[in-house]
Amino acid sequence: MEEIAKWNAPVESGPAEITVTSPERMRELGRRLATVLRAGDLLMLSGELGAGKTTLTRGLGEGMGVRGAVTSPTFVIARVHPSLGDGPPLVHVDAYRLSGGLDEMEDLDLDVSLPDSVIVVEWGEGKVEELTDDRLRLRIDRAVGDTADEVRHVTLTGIGERWAAVDLSVLAV
Numbered sequence: 001m002e003e004i005a006k007w008n009a010p011v012e013s014g015p016a017e018i019t020v021t022s023p024e025r026m027r028e029l030g031r032r033l034a035t036v037l038r039a040g041d042l043l044m045l046s047g048e049l050g051a052g053k054t055t056l057t058r059g060l061g062e063g064m065g066v067r068g069a070v071t072s073p074t075f076v077i078a079r080v081h082p083s084l085g086d087g088p089p090l091v092h093v094d095a096y097r098l099s100g101g102l103d104e105m106e107d108l109d110l111d112v113s114l115p116d117s118v119i120v121v122e123w124g125e126g127k128v129e130e131l132t133d134d135r136l137r138l139r140i141d142r143a144v145g146d147t148a149d150e151v152r153h154v155t156l157t158g159i160g161e162r163w164a165a166v167d168l169s170v171l172a173v
Helices: 002-008 023-034 051-062 102-108 110-116
Strands: 014-018 042-046 076-082 090-094 117-122 135-142 152-159
Touching: 014 023, 023 152, 042 051, 042 102, 051 090, 051 117, 051 135, 090 110, 110 117
Parallel strands: 042 117, 042 135, 090 117
Antiparallel strands: 014 152, 076 090, 135 152
């Protein structure tokens, strides 16, 4: 039975580990990441509160050339930022307040938006994996407790055929 599970398991690349030393460097990582993204990409961001998920997404928005300030969509759950050029829109979702899985996310119609957009879901683990076999998982770790330490450790793991040949280590800032 284990061999069957191996055949059905999605291909996983990486992980690439990148150390980021400031919020500006986190934005720069987002801008660099934007250069390898395309319509249909799903990014799942995880990390503690204040880790830099929204800061990274702000850099993505800058790199993708989308309209509107990228801010945390915590209370509206999702924001769509249309492209100012010919690129895909950025859909930014904060699933922190959503307790259910994909069923609860269905109201956002992410499955409809995915083919034409880049979708970034903060706190998406266990909630959006069923949208696609291809996704990029980003885990941001920081020092815990009362600290002014701005160093973050970002682990990028590509899942699925889409990410199999992408060298994520070139994104180091």
